[in-house]
Amino acid sequence: MNHNIVILGSQWGDEGKGKIVDFLTDKADAVVRFQGGHNAGHTLVIKGEVTKLRLIPSGILHDGVKSFIGNGVVVSLQALIAEMNELIDRGVPVLRRLRISEACPIVLPVHVALDEAREAALGDQKIGTTKRGIGPAYEDKIARRAIRIGDLRHPEKLKQKLKILLDLHNFTLKHYYNIAEQFDVDATFQTLQEYAQTILPMITDVSAELNAIRKAKGKIIFEGAQGTLLDIDHGTYPYVTSSNTVSGTVSSGAGFGPCYLDAVIGITKAYTTRVGSGAYPTELFDKVGEHLGVKGCEFGTVTGRKRRTGWLDLVALKRAIEINSITSICLTKLDVLDGLEEIKVCIAYELDGKRVEYPPYDNADYVRCKPVYETLSGWKTASFDQRDYSKLPVQARAYVKFIEDYLKVPVDIISTGPERDQNIIVKNVF
Missing domain, CATH: 3.90.170.10 (Adenylosuccinate Synthetase, subunit A, domain 3)
Incomplete structure (x- = not known):
């Protein structure tokens, strides 16, 4: 069996x-x-x-x-x-049935922007990604700088990590891909705090x-x-x-x-x-x-x-x-x-x-x-x-x-x- x-x-x-x-x-x-x-x-x-x-x-x-x-x-x-x-x-009683690992990396809006920028830059050689930010999120995981689900428990630590991460990616978007859009640390932090109210009880x-x-x-x-x-x-x-x-x-x-x-x-x-x-x-x-x-x-x-x-x-x-x-x-x-x-x-x-x-x-x-x-x-x-x-x-x-x-x-x-x-x-x- x-x-x-x-x-x-x-x-x-x-x-x-x-x-x-x-x-x-x-x-x-x-x-x-x-x-x-x-x-x-x-x-x-x-x-x-x-x-x-x-x-x-x-x-x-x-x-x-x-x-x-x-x-x-x-x-x-x-x-x-x-x-x-x-x-x-x-x-469907999702909140009762679903649980999430605290070690999951979080896909942020800046990851989506990077994904879109890369595909556009590749032109005819583009990979054909879904432009959902998956690749850049995995890169941050491997580089040991990812924001993870468990970080939602520690607001001060979360904000520090966000600043480091967004400084890097904003620089890349502006100076490598010539994209003016910049992602604000405070705004991103506030959004994550709002999501945390739903997500934290589901961590296991x-x-x-x-x-x-x-x-x-x-x-x-x-x-x-x-x-x-x-x-x-x-x-x-x-x-x-x-x-x-x-x-x-x-x-x-x-x-x-x-x-x-x-x-x-x-x-x-x-x-x-x-x-x-x-x-x-x-x-x-x-x-x-x-x-x-x-x-x-x-x-x-x-x-x-x-x-x-x-x-x-x-x-x-x-x-x-x-x-x-x-x-x-x-x-x-x-x-x-x-x-x-x-x-x-x-x-x-x-x-x-x-x-x-x-x-x-x-x-x-x-x-x-x-x-x-x-x-x-x-x-x-x-x-x-x-x-x-x-x-x-x-x-x-x-x-x-x-x-x-x-x-x-x-x-x-x-x-x-x-x-x-x-x-x-x-x-x-x-």
């Missing part, structure tokens, strides 16, 4: 993690975010009602389940409180609480944001996010020992998408790509940006399987492939005339990779809303088996629609 499972994206994000976390939370005692910030977007659909989450874990809608934001998450207090209020207005020792649940044989879901191929170390650098998105980050981002994890579920879209710049060998620019985008509703939860679309890439997915030690796959949006005459799957790359079995780490090499495809038959019978594996179209089952055989990892869950219960459970992951 699995008690502690990691659920993360195995591609470039937007794989449908939120839906699966929400679905599995019925069997959990706690759900934890362990990295990223409000640049993540998880969409839940329950009986037709859409809930869009950015910072708050996707288990928040379940009564009797604790939701935690771990120390590996950078937190915009403005965004968090706005998200909390949206849920509270709908009757997340690591201690999680380990108490573990010792009591409770069940915990660790919810990843973004996707493996956007990992700061293992993704298409520099076109990546600013955090480690892989399973190993659970330990550092939530204070939970790696040997206590029982399973890692890789949420995998039946095709691929990505937002922003960077290598993408299987990207499509034809009618099939348009079909995937329209039928799959491929627009970003946070920014609304149109996602790039392409065929499933098993080369990149194999990397994700290995660096995350993924034990099973949840295949999402299989129904988006309904109606296609044929389906292509990338099984290798060709780079400079040579066959490549792993993605290059250098983006400049990656963009030169050409996909080597295996072509499979499509299916006309709808897989949408199917709950029984045996009743899937024969060709759809062949597609699933092809993926399993290549990756040597089982597909335990298949999502056949956006609703919470539109799934085929091949094997219980808990």
Whole structure:
């Protein structure tokens, strides 16, 4: 029996993690975010009602389940409180269910200004960030000058730290990026003091609480944001996010020992998408790509940006399987492939005339990779809303088996629609 499972994206994000976390939370005692910030977007659909989450874990809608934001998450207090209020207005008792680590770095307005300035300065070479200030906030964390949630407890110390931080960033904005806007210490301090009234009662020792649940044989879901191929170390650098998105980050981002994890579920879209710049060998620019985008509703939860679309890439997915030690796959949006005459799957790359079995780490090499495809038959019978594996179209089952055989990892869950219960459970992951 699995008690502690990691659920993360195995591609470039937007794989449908939120839906699966929400679905599995019925069997959990706690759900934890362990990295990223409000640049993540998880969409839940329950009986037709859409809930869009950015910072708050996707288990928040379940009564009797604790939701935690771990120390590996950078937190915009403005965004968090706005998200909390949206849920509270709908009757969700967020203040009772949600707890936050005091070690979380705070995303400040000056971080957003820096993010925007950098993207503008890069021009055609821009990364494609969400411009939410995530990268600059992580930089301050690594430079050991971050303002953290726990600093809200100590106003005098907070103000001193703010002055040092804002002096630095105001100088950079003015003298490097030629931006006149300056951020006032007193105004920023006052805003943080106002946020503190809501946030301080929610602070807890997340690591201690999680380990108490573990010792009591409770069940915990660790919810990843973004996707493996956007990992700061293992993704298409520099076109990546600013955090480690892989399973190993659970330990550092939530204070939970790696040997206590029982399973890692890789949420995998039946095709691929990505937002922003960077290598993408299987990207499509034809009618099939348009079909995937329209039928799959491929627009970003946070920014609304149109996602790039392409065929499933098993080369990149194999990397994700290995660096995350993924034990099973949840295949999402299989129904988006309904109606296609044929389906292509990338099984290798060709780079400079040579066959490549792993993605290059250098983006400049990656963009030169050409996909080597295996072509499979499509299916006309709808897989949408199917709950029984045996009743899937024969060709759809062949597609699933092809993926399993290549990756040597089982597909335990298949999502056949956006609703919470539109799934085929091949094997219980808990």
